[in-house]
Amino acid sequence: MVNASVQALDRAIAVANLPGITETAPSFRSLLIIYEPEIIEADALVRELRKLVAEGLRTQVVAGRSWSVPVAYGSPNDADLLEVSAATGLSREDVVAIHSSAEYQVYFVAFVPGLPVLGGLPPALHLPRRPDPRPGIQAGCVMIGGMQGLIVPITMPSGWYTLGQTPLRCYNPGAANPFLFRPGDRIRFRPVTAREADALTGVPGERFLDSGN
Amino acid sequence: MPALLRAIDPTPFVTIQDNGRRGWRRFGVSPSGAMDRMSLTIANALVGNRPTEAALEFAHAAGEWQVDAPGCRIAVAGGSFAITVDGIPHVAFNSITLTRGQRLRIGGAADAVWGYLAVAGGLDIPLQFGSRSTHLRTGIGGWAGRAIQPGDALPLRLDQATDEPERAIAPPAQPSAPYRVVLGPQDDYFAESSVATFLASSYRTTHQMDRMAYRLDGPTLTHEKGYNIITDGVVPGSIQVSGSGTPIVLMRDAPTVGGYPKIAVIIEADIGRLAQQRPGTEVSFQAISPPEAQAVRQRFLARMQIVAEDLGSPRLALARSG
Numbered sequence A: 001m002v003n004a005s006v007q008a009l010d011r012a013i014a015v016a017n018l019p020g021i022t023e024t025a026p027s028f029r030s031l032l033i034i035y036e037p038e039i040i041e042a043d044a045l046v047r048e049l050r051k052l053v054a055e056g057l058r059t060q061v062v063a064g065r066s067w068s069v070p071v072a073y074g075s076p077n078d079a080d081l082l083e084v085s086a087a088t089g090l091s092r093e094d095v096v097a098i099h100s101s102a103e104y105q106v107y108f109v110a111f112v113p114g115l116p117v118l119g120g121l122p123p124a125l126h127l128p129r130r131p132d133p134r135p136g137i138q139a140g141c142v143m144i145g146g147m148q149g150l151i152v153p154i155t156m157p158s159g160w161y162t163l164g165q166t167p168l169r170c171y172n173p174g175a176a177n178p179f180l181f182r183p184g185d186r187i188r189f190r191p192v193t194a195r196e197a198d199a200l201t202g203v204p205g206e207r208f209l210d211s212g213n
Numbered sequence B: 001m002p003a004l005l006r007a008i009d010p011t012p013f014v015t016i017q018d019n020g021r022r023g024w025r026r027f028g029v030s031p032s033g034a035m036d037r038m039s040l041t042i043a044n045a046l047v048g049n050r051p052t053e054a055a056l057e058f059a060h061a062a063g064e065w066q067v068d069a070p071g072c073r074i075a076v077a078g079g080s081f082a083i084t085v086d087g088i089p090h091v092a093f094n095s096i097t098l099t100r101g102q103r104l105r106i107g108g109a110a111d112a113v114w115g116y117l118a119v120a121g122g123l124d125i126p127l128q129f130g131s132r133s134t135h136l137r138t139g140i141g142g143w144a145g146r147a148i149q150p151g152d153a154l155p156l157r158l159d160q161a162t163d164e165p166e167r168a169i170a171p172p173a174q175p176s177a178p179y180r181v182v183l184g185p186q187d188d189y190f191a192e193s194s195v196a197t198f199l200a201s202s203y204r205t206t207h208q209m210d211r212m213a214y215r216l217d218g219p220t221l222t223h224e225k226g227y228n229i230i231t232d233g234v235v236p237g238s239i240q241v242s243g244s245g246t247p248i249v250l251m252r253d254a255p256t257v258g259g260y261p262k263i264a265v266i267i268e269a270d271i272g273r274l275a276q277q278r279p280g281t282e283v284s285f286q287a288i289s290p291p292e293a294q295a296v297r298q299r300f301l302a303r304m305q306i307v308a309e310d311l312g313s314p315r316l317a318l319a320r321s322g
Helices: A002-016 A042-054 A079-088 A092-101 A194-200 B037-046 B192-200 B268-275 B290-312 B314-320
Strands: A021-026 A031-035 A066-073 A104-109 A116-119 A134-137 A141-145 A148-151 A156-158 A161-165 A186-191 B004-010 B015-017 B055-059 B063-068 B071-077 B083-085 B088-090 B095-099 B103-106 B114-119 B153-155 B179-183 B203-209 B213-217 B238-241 B247-250 B262-266 B285-287
Touching: A002 A021, A002 A031, A002 A042, A002 A104, A021 A104, A031 A042, A042 B290, A066 A092, A066 A194, A079 A092, A079 A161, A092 A161, A092 A186, A141 A156, B037 B055, B037 B071, B037 B114, B037 B268, B037 B290, B063 B071, B083 B095, B179 B268, B179 B290, B192 B262, B192 B285, B262 B268, B262 B285, B268 B290
Parallel strands: A066 A186, B179 B285
Antiparallel strands: A021 A031, A066 A161, A104 A116, A104 A186, A116 A148, A134 A156, A141 A148, A141 A161, B004 B063, B004 B153, B015 B055, B055 B114, B063 B103, B071 B095, B071 B114, B083 B088, B083 B103, B179 B262, B203 B213, B213 B247, B238 B247, B238 B262
């Protein structure tokens, strides 16, 4: 899995603490490296990176934490869930069962603050995205699109499908740690009723870490 | 009583911007920051601030403002904006000392898009993710993450104006040279003839320009491997080409990643210059090598440094303004 290599290189760079690198940002299969050529020139940087790769990237290291994310499937309404059901030929219950039985990995956090892009969506739920994004998708929406999943951190447009809503907030601007998820984290979705989800609103996100983390 | 800069009748897109944020892309936070860093540096230098101090950035005009402090020194840079204080004309690229209750009005400029209103001592507002820059789409930074609205009163760090001589700088030359780019990272997604077309043609800036992106009008570019790439990181200056074949230059407020192939990236030294081109301006591109880009960047940073240091010395500024 190429994303494991991306994350391993990202970790290796952090550990090596190369001078001149101001930040790195992983995506699916590439790592954006922002550097200051006044401190390290491009050629020298590439040499250093090749050295790190040659030393062997530890792709097997599981750095991430494990989360159990409650989802009220069919919230705020079940229009998208029914659309996914029709498009996949699966019953509404099967869509929920399949989506909540998989383990997802946070490939990277991008687009808007705190948005986890999730790998591991079962192939039965792979669907092309809508040709045009819809505006006003609310924070907490648990969505699927293409081969990925995501959780919406702030109101935003999206061409993906909303399967349900979680009371967890992946972006908390005022908090000491504003971003709940990090690349490499693992997520399972746990179906809850809308009433249970309401009761969990405002509960600190860290409470949904699996024990043993 | 705190010193305040009051927005009496601000234009719609006034935001607080500094040099932008670094280190938060991995959490999906856009870098933001001044569209034209050289102009931010000049505005700050004119009032004795460090080059990256947060200032008010405005599009086309800034509207009407009032100082609620015994004294306050300000300066406007970016273009030859029409400035009046209580109806009396002043010029951009000069510092101006305002006293309590005076009305500052900043109108349009024929030669710019983005203007910078710097205040001596700076705005007394908190950092968010290491910067005071506003990112409107996600509500981060600046003044509650939003554009300045009528009635807003921005706290200032200084409540008295310095008695140092006023400072001035000649408006910087705006060369109409091609915008220098480094090809890639996905130039191989385009037909070879399309890369040649991109480098040989004239494009025009359009009205579709904002802090996030500038859409260009001109010859369409043909993708050879489709117009969807596996989403990857983008930076300000990245030139994305969407399905329609139109180049779109990503600017300071661009998201952290994008899914269209990028034919080239405009070098840092030329992003601010492009940002200042009004709709309908002809622009063209020139490919340079990464080592050349590195050398140009060093000269650009040195030039900003010189501007900041020269103006930082009142004696020199006095000599310059005669």
